[in-house]
Amino acid sequence: MLSDFFSGFPSPAEWEALTLSFKISGVGVLAALPLALVTGYGLARWRFPGKALVEAVVHLPLILPPVVMGYLLLISFGTKAPIGGWLLETFGFRFVFSWTGAALAVAVLSFPFQVRAIRLAVEGIDPALEEAAAILGAGALDRFLTLILPLAIPGILAGAVTAFTAGLGEFGAIITFVSNIPGETRTLPLAIYSVLQSPGGELAAARLALLSITLALLGLVLAEALGRRAQRRLGL
Amino acid sequence: MSLEVRLRHRLGDFALEADFSVPRGGVTALFGNSGSGKSTTLKAIAGLIRPDEATIRLGGTGIEGVPPHRRRIGLMFQDSRLFPHLSVRQNLVYGAKRAAEGVDGGLLDHIVGMLGIGSLLDRRPRGLSGGEAQRVALGRTLMTKPRALLLDEPMASLDQPRKEEILPYLQRLPEEADIPILYVSHVLDEVSRLADRMVVLDRGKVAAEGDIVDVLSRLDLFPLTGRFEAGALIDGAIQVHDPTTALSAVAFDGGMIWVPALDAPEGSPVRLRIRARDVLLATRTPDALQADLSANSLLSGTVTGMRADEKGPFLEVQVTCGGTKILSRITRRSAQRLGLAEGSPVTAVVKTATVDRRLASVR
Structure with missing residues (x-):
């Protein structure tokens, strides 16, 4: 019975959805990382007017319905939208109906996870160490690269893994922004949705769902392990 | 620079x-x-x-x-x-x-x-x-x-x-x-x-x-340097070691103070910190006192400054011995009894036991 359930796993369609999910989520998280580093560091260390607003905007994707995020992406990055139109005209590049659009959706939606982890990691570093580094001749970028980054790296990795895992499960924004195209934008959740639309797809959906749950668990365990490593590294 | x-x-x-x-x-x-x-x-x-x-x-x-x-x-x-x-x-x-x-x-x-x-x-x-x-x-x-x-x-x-x-x-x-x-x-x-x-x-x-x-050695800075810890510094040199009594004599411009044995050759420069609360004042000369007193170090000098706390019991006295200024903290009562005033000749008495290792440093 159980062996029947897993027979022929993964099927070509399942494999395609799995690899596509990894590609989209991976590229999305990596693309967002540099901005997440600056934002996370800034929220941890800088005081500036409008900080509360920046914090709110960063966390918005956690609160807003993903469909609304997809809609917002569509009206900014669609081919007739201001940014999307400009990209198409200048570089012949478009996000809509492309996996890059799905990656953009993942980048935006998982941004709060990354920023939050980086911010916590930076806040765990004694600012006195940065003063000491400055006195020893290290400029701001030097201090960031040789002090903040190495001390925060386990936290940064934990954040990236959480964001990546969350990105694997993104549905609403992707389907709204870049539609459900097999081999292009049909990630695991979209594949589950598709098989459920056809009669007798329950078994296929169960297999994909089990795969999703396993990946999510693995991701969370890995993130937790990296977080603990971060604490040890800071001597906490 | x-x-x-x-x-x-x-x-x-x-x-x-x-x-x-x-x-x-x-x-x-x-x-x-x-x-x-x-x-x-x-x-x-x-x-x-x-x-x-x-x-x-x-x-x-x-x-x-x-x-x-x-x-x-x-x-x-x-x-x-x-x-x-x-x-x-x-x-x-x-x-x-x-x-x-x-x-x-x-x-x-x-x-x-x-x-x-x-x-x-x-x-x-x-x-x-x-x-x-x-x-x-x-x-x-x-x-x-x-x-x-x-x-x-x-x-x-x-x-x-x-x-x-x-x-x-x-x-x-x-x-x-x-x-x-x-x-x-x-x-x-x-x-x-x-x-x-x-x-x-x-x-x-x-x-x-x-x-x-x-x-x-200034009297006006006592409130800032802390009354309890306040005291004058004396820069001198090791004159002689006395191994039998485990003492060293530190000579300076104004006299000599016996301290617990110092671990340095004779002639080495030494800085002593003599806390004001550790210094007694007497109106008799060292020679007259020496025979009846347990303290080892008697310095003859002149009162060159006095500063009293308005309400408190104590009085700070600056005594100049040769080229060195020493501070002493005594009660106002004692100062009255002895009739101390600026210009009074006095003997400053320092007990060896008050000069511990932290207060005597070889330079």
């Missing part, structure tokens, strides 16, 4: 208005209670805060506009602030790697040898004791070949044995680096053993600046 500091800074109700200079050769102590503005002053010199107004000249050049990482001023903190992800060796060269001359291998060997940290080089800071960490922190600062050195209560977080462990290294600093050295502390014992000059900071203003022996 000296360090000249002129600061104006407001922080809420607190106003800092500090003008002083730190010459090279020797240590200048920046002394004051907590809240006197010591830390703010130090941070301003290092460039970690931007004061409202500042003129900071190092070797005649204004550096107040230079960002901290280009000032080339060494700053050693209370806590060692070693980088936890780097080994001791990597910590030591962190600053030097960023200097124009790069890492000086000869200097590294010299500093590692001087501070006795050779066996720690491959360890991470987490496993180091407080004293070891402070020695590494000092080495890290010296490796940058700073143009001035600031020490922010570097022994404050250490217990007494660890303090005794690091003190000799701090005492050797002036011969290691011929640069202005500013030592911040609120502990008279430390300052007395390390410093040659003293700047007393009181609620953001400089209350006194000058040779530490002169400053500490």
Whole structure:
């Protein structure tokens, strides 16, 4: 019975959805990382007017319905939208109906996870160490690269893994922004949705769902392990 | 090349208005209670805060506009602030790697040898004791070949044995680096053993600046230096050791004081700190007293100043013995009984037992 359930796993369609999910989520998280580093560091260390607003905007994707995020992406990055139109005209590049659009959706939606982890990691570093580094001749970028980054790296990795895992499960924004195209934008959740639309797809959906749950668990365990490593590294 | 500091800074109700200079050769102590503005002053010199107004000249050049990482001023903190992800060796060269001359291998060997940290080089800071960490922190600062050195209560977080462990290294600093050295502390014992000059900071203003022996012999600074710990410094030299009684005699311009045996050859320069509360005054001459008194050290002098606390029981008396000023704290009652006044001839009596090792330092 159980062996029947897993027979022929993964099927070509399942494999395609799995690899596509990894590609989209991976590229999305990596693309967002540099901005997440600056934002996370800034929220941890800088005081500036409008900080509360920046914090709110960063966390918005956690609160807003993903469909609304997809809609917002569509009206900014669609081919007739201001940014999307400009990209198409200048570089012949478009996000809509492309996996890059799905990656953009993942980048935006998982941004709060990354920023939050980086911010916590930076806040765990004694600012006195940065003063000491400055006195020893290290400029701001030097201090960031040789002090903040190495001390925060386990936290940064934990954040990236959480964001990546969350990105694997993104549905609403992707389907709204870049539609459900097999081999292009049909990630695991979209594949589950598709098989459920056809009669007798329950078994296929169960297999994909089990795969999703396993990946999510693995991701969370890995993130937790990296977080603990971060604490040890800071001597906490 | 000296360090000249002129600061104006407001922080809420607190106003800092500090003008002083730190010459090279020797240590200048920046002394004051907590809240006197010591830390703010130090941070301003290092460039970690931007004061409202500042003129900071190092070797005649204004550096107040230079960002901290280009000032080339060494700053050693209370806590060692070693980088936890780097080994001791990597910590030591962190600053030097960023200097124009790069890492000086000869200097590294010299500093590692001087501070006795050779066996720690491959360890991470987490496993180091407080004293070891402070020695590494000092080495890290010296490796940058700073143009001035600031020490922010570097022994404050250490217990007494660890303090005794690091003190000799701090005492050797002036011969290691011929640069202005500013030592911040609120502990008279430390300052007395390390410093040659003293700047007393009181609620953001400089209350006194000058040779530490002169400053500490002043009567008007008692409220700032602390009545209990206050006392005069005496610079002298070991005249003779007496092994049978385990005492050493320290001679100075004005007399001789017997102290518990010092571990240094005869002739070695010694600084004594004689606390005011440890000095008795008598109106008879030393010769008349000697036979009937257990105290070993009797100094004949003249009262050159008296300062009473309005309501309190005590009176501070400055006694000049030869070229040396000694302070004594007696009750107002005693002063009346003895009829003491400025110009009175007196004998200052010092018990050997009050001069412990912390108060007698071989220079």
